[in-house]
Amino acid sequence: MGPQSWIPGSGSSMDQVSNGTRRYEGGSRPQEAHTGNETRNDDDDTGYDNARCGGVNKAKAAAVSSTTAPAGPTDGGSLNREAQVLIFYSSITTNTGRIANEFKANLDAAIKALPDLPDSKFLDAEVLDLAEIDFDDYFIAPPASKKGVDLFYMILLPSYNIDTINDTFLEHLKETHYDFRIDTGSLSALLGYSVFGFGDREGWPDENEGYCFQAKEVDKWMARLTGRKRAYPVGMGDIKIDYRERMAEWTSGVTEILGQVARTGNLGEGLPGSGSAVESDDESGSDVDEEYDDGETLVDSGSGSASGDLGDVEDLGKIVEGIPKEAKEAAAAEAPLAVDFTNYGKSVVPLRKRAAAQAVPKEMVPKNSPTYASLTKQGYAIVGSHSGVKICRWTKSALRGRGSCYKYSFYGINSHQCMESTPSLSCSNKCVFCWRHGTNPVGTTWRWVVDPPDLIFNGIKANHYQKIKVLRGMAGVRAERYAEAMRIRHCALSLVGEPIFYPHINEFLALLHGDRISSFLVCNAQHPDQLAALKAVTQLYVSIDASNKESLRRIDRPLHRDFWERFQRCLDILREKRFKHRTVFRLTLVKGFNIDDEVEGYADLVERGLPCFVEIKGFVRALERRLGERGLGYGIAAEHAHSCCVLIASDRFRVDGKWHTKIDYERFFQLLEERGADGDWTPEEYMGEETPEWATWGNGGFDPRDERVDRKGRKIEI
Ligand SMILES: Cc1cc2nc3c(=O)[nH]c(=O)nc-3n(C[C@H](O)[C@H](O)[C@H](O)COP(=O)(O)O)c2cc1C
Ligand code: SF4
CATH class of the missing domain: 3.20.20.70 (Aldolase class I)
Known part of the structure; x- marks a missing residue:
């Protein structure tokens, strides 16, 4: 797939039909959205009919309309417009806020040091506190205020098992995904995204016990909203032990991808708009559980391969x-x-x-x-x-x-x-x-x-x-x-x-x-x-x-x-x-x-x-x-x-x-x-x-630091 694939209006989930009317998945828009008193808003160059929106608030509608606004790169692969990283963070006890600002400085320098990149291509990154922005402006569609700039989202998120802004944010992502008035993959005009989580292993020793759980959740919903544009796997760092090291690794990985995006206009192998994704999970479905189901059988020892695919020789005995x-x-x-x-x-x-x-x-x-x-x-x-x-x-x-x-x-x-x-x-x-x-x-x-x-x-x-x-x-x-x-x-x-x-x-x-x-x-x-x-x-x-x-x-x-x-x-x-x-x-x-x-x-x-x-x-x-x-x-x-x-x-x-x-x-x-x-x-x-x-014999042989899942990828409580 060429770089055009992520251009709004040319991609799959954001298609517009020629008369400008927004195309809904499944053919026509849902019947229950009709008010019986519908007038077309001719000022809306997206063709999105706000009057039909029923309960959609204005910001939402405006945000939705902006998803069709930006044009993508056309010069045979590389970015032909300015690009910018938006760094979102939440912070209750101030650590992540401080880290986000340090991170911005490092990232700007790292991007500038990327080989073969004209200086003008990447604007300096912008840091945004999730507690201060309106989610509708950024997390239904890319912000209208950034028209003409291609955006890449990075989200730095501490986890909290108490009620915080993180819960509101996650609820917003989920609602947006399930809102029938908003196209699936409404953030797919983004260049990509990646999430980094902060946690504390002293209180939450491993992922089974909630270590960095909200970063993983955000990553999951962002995959849905962007049409699977996860540019780099979710990173996780312990605020007391290793977050610097983990973040440095993650930053270098993400920066490399940014270089790739700038040069080629796409995210590289296996990601939407960039070649074969056959080995990656399909995250476009509507069932959350399915997202983690890649058909692997990790705990059901009774199943073999029905397809005749030998799969892994290590499982030979089972198959035999x-x-x-x-x-x-x-x-x-x-x-x-x-x-x-x-x-x-x-x-x-x-x-x-x-x-x-x-x-x-x-x-x-x-x-x-x-x-x-x-x-x-x-x-x-x-x-x-x-x-x-x-x-x-x-x-x-x-x-x-x-x-x-x-x-x-x-x-x-x-x-x-x-x-x-x-x-x-x-x-x-x-x-x-x-x-x-x-x-x-x-x-x-x-x-x-x-x-x-x-x-x-x-x-x-x-x-x-x-x-x-x-x-x-x-x-x-x-x-x-x-x-x-x-x-x-x-x-x-x-x-x-x-x-x-x-x-x-x-x-x-x-x-x-x-x-x-x-x-x-x-x-x-x-x-x-x-x-x-x-x-x-x-x-x-x-x-x-x-x-x-x-x-x-x-x-x-x-x-x-x-x-x-x-x-x-x-x-x-x-x-x-x-x-x-x-x-x-x-x-x-x-x-x-x-x-x-x-x-x-x-x-x-x-x-x-x-x-x-x-x-x-x-x-x-x-x-x-x-x-x-x-x-x-x-x-x-x-x-x-x-x-x-x-x-x-x-x-x-x-x-x-x-x-x-x-x-x-x-x-x-x-x-x-x-x-x-x-x-x-x-x-x-x-x-x-x-x-x-x-x-050792009798203890199962499963490393307690890993997470046990069933065939559907659902966590198994031990
Ligand atoms: C009340 C409370 C609840 C927390 N819950 C979790 C948790 O569920 N999982 C986790 O990995 N870390 C948890 N942490 C650790 C924080 O995520 C970690 O300290 C983080 O760096 C805080 O970032 P901040 O200073 O930006 O708010 C919790 C911390 C506090 C104070
Ligand atoms: S040893 Fe065999 S089963 Fe284990 S990871 Fe390597 S190839 Fe896979």
Whole structure:
């Protein structure tokens, strides 16, 4: 969408029909507004018929009329008119008033320092006390007094759980939104807005207890009134502790956006009038609850993906369990075992043809392939010809302070700083639960064009950041977390495909580590040679979908004929590596296929590989008991109740009776720098601090500082 989109009269919510009559949403204006004594006010160049307004007061009508007054930029993108920031604040005990005036001085200076901006474009900001202005003048439509100037609103608001001007203000925003005489999005002529809240954690320790609650409310209503022109996530600062730091972050973010607005006339990726908003919430609906419903299921562990979208691989177990037993059995019985096109021996492809096909390597996922279409439709970005990156739902959830994935509870992975990706979208299995049947590239050896590691590394990072930027306008995103999210700290190589299949996996890992990004690499235990040659990773996983040869054949449907031998060799390699890498078994249990009578088999596999950790869903106690009987030294260390995931850990990670499942990432990078990717060290050397109490077995694994919400985004009282 071009810059014209936010010009009043050219945008969606403020449309005027050619005869100047204001167009109401839904076609015609509501019947009950007619007085029966209607005369048209010809002086009203907006075409808005004041006489029809019934109870609308004059100020309101005038304000409404002004929404159609300003014209927007027309010079091919950048602002062509003067712009100004209006800083609104409320203040009862004077802090915010003082801060607002200091802020104005800083902001004026910061705007002047923006590169490539002519001085004349931004007028000095104006500070306005909400207690002294008439809300109708500013918060129904942009003020008529500012005709010809494009406005950007910043609202600085302390929270008060007693009756103050804030309540009147919030009531006004709400009324304006619901007033049928006023168009939806009546403030959409603004360039954008952002809110910063002040609170006091001493009395209101976290958001569940009301910390900065009114700033969040104002932010929500402003999103509605502006047609979702949240330029930057709501910021929050504790007046006694960190407001300076938080405000500095927020100010730098907002100023950057102002520069973008001035240069391009729009707010950037993901926001109205500025490109794709598909990943942002729709805030135009009339139901307040819906605003916070992005379809994420954060607490309802019983639901899987109905659409067939695998979504997040981290939720695999849940999805797998959701498949009816009969369907799985039918799939396993009907689907032919995948044919190995690359190994010699019996093959349906004649050798000559195969040789010809291999002469010129093809792209693994060409742009015109069904796989490409399918992946991009589901939010994956394809990088080069065989790599992918996607924002996982936990990253979105963490950005909004609504909880992180189990790896945060177990290992201290910040979900909002985590990038989920793979350098190989291809793999050598055709697992029954994989949604990509029929379209995914499979093979036992690499037979495609190989992209260089730096192309993949730079590409996935750029795409990840771009996707995060799109989320800037999403309801509920915290400014602090957004700022942190612009620094990737973790990479989960666990998207679809098989990462160690990529021929330059070690070089790729080195690039991640060189940028101080930790690596969690998940493989399917089918490539022992590559596994043996793997250099340093922060945490190394094998995915274990079955406990014996027959189940594995039926569930993973591997391409390799010697799949079981490969699988066992991988476990042996993992056993050897356990004093170098943090090794993990991820047990994905397919109900009906492999739970019954298989505990013994899983215990055998654990005994063979002796991993540092076992991530498991279901039959936790049974497995723990078996491991105990064999004297292998494991215990239940942590849990994440939402994803029904439990962590069984080796006693190596229990110090003085306390579990230490977290990772000291800084120490990991130090070890790498000191000793190199081939160097010797043990996982214990970068063992992190004690597992937090809330993450230990029996305590649920939900960080109390986050807010629990249900499927609709409604807060859950605990
Ligand atoms: C009576 C009272 C109620 C308050 N209620 C809240 C609250 O619900 N949430 C919060 O985060 N801070 C609350 N605060 C803290 C204020 O928001 C904080 O001190 C703020 O900086 C005050 O700004 P001001 O001096 O501009 O009025 C409250 C403070 C007082 C005195
Ligand atoms: S580890 Fe990263 S990619 Fe995986 S679920 Fe957690 S936040 Fe998402």
